[in-house]
Amino acid sequence: MNSKGQSLVDFEPAEPAATRRSFLGAAGVVGLVGASVAALSGQSAAAAPDRPTDEDRAELTEALRLELAATELYRLAAAELAEDAQVVAAVMADQHRAYAEAISGMIGLSSPGPNAQVVEQLSSSFMTSDVQAFSNAARSLENTAVSTHIALLGDYDSVQAINLTASIITVESRHAPMLTNLAGLSSNLDEMLGNTADALDISGGAA
Numbered sequence: 423m424n425s426k427g428q429s430l431v432d433f434e435p436a437e438p439a440a441t442r443r444s445f446l447g448a449a450g451v452v453g454l455v456g457a458s459v460a461a462l463s464g465q466s467a468a469a470a471p472d473r474p475t476d477e478d479r480a481e482l483t484e485a486l487r488l489e490l491a492a493t494e495l496y497r498l499a500a501a502e503l504a505e506d507a508q509v510v511a512a513v514m515a516d517q518h519r520a521y522a523e524a525i526s527g528m529i530g531l532s533s534p535g536p537n538a539q540v541v542e543q544l545s546s547s548f549m550t551s552d553v554q555a556f557s558n559a560a561r562s563l564e565n566t567a568v569s570t571h572i573a574l575l576g577d578y579d580s581v582q583a584i585n586l587t588a589s590i591i592t593v594e595s596r597h598a599p600m601l602t603n604l605a606g607l608s609s610n611l612d613e614m615l616g617n618t619a620d621a622l623d624i625s626g627g628a629a
Contacts, residue, residue, distance in 0.1 A: 484624035490536035557605035565619035573621035
């Protein structure tokens with residue numbers, strides 16, 4: 423599983439974007455999801471199958487593995503953090519696990535295990551008791567996950583894959599601002615709203 427223009431090794435928080443770009447990026451998530459759903463609604467049933475196609479299933483499996491990796495990383499963090507930050511990590515783990523289960527149920531696949539490369543390369547960043555260090559690592563992961571799901575959204579053919587992915591994007595796009603606030607950077611709109619993370623290349627089932 424490699425990134426498009428970014429190594430998985432380099433999961434550093436993105437450099438602050440310009441304020442205008444930040445607002446456009448935040449609006450772009452909503453616009454892209456809306457455009458995809460609108461385009462789907464205009465297709466015939468034959469053009470947009472209800473259940474995932476074989477191609478959808480292959481990419482959904484990798485999306486599932488990414489959600490499972492996020493779940494494991496947040497569980498590692500919860501074991502190290504305390505008080506409010508520990509609660510945040512536990513809630514985030516539950517949310518990613520819920521989406522993993524939703525994807526698994528839709529494609530009829532028992533857990534294939536988390537993306538091992540993501541877990542391996544990010545585990546040290548999440549195994550920390552430092553709230554700001556955790557928040558920075560977590561918001562970088564969330565931004566990358568959102569960018570990845572947006573990239574996949576345009577590839578899916580089926581109604582179920584598009585609808586579920588749109589719901590994942592809607593919720594996960596709110597995670598990074600919350601984590602930015604936890605890091606004490608709520609007054610910085612660039613940090614709160616910007617997402618310059620590259621999507622991960624999970625085509626072809628690469629890990």
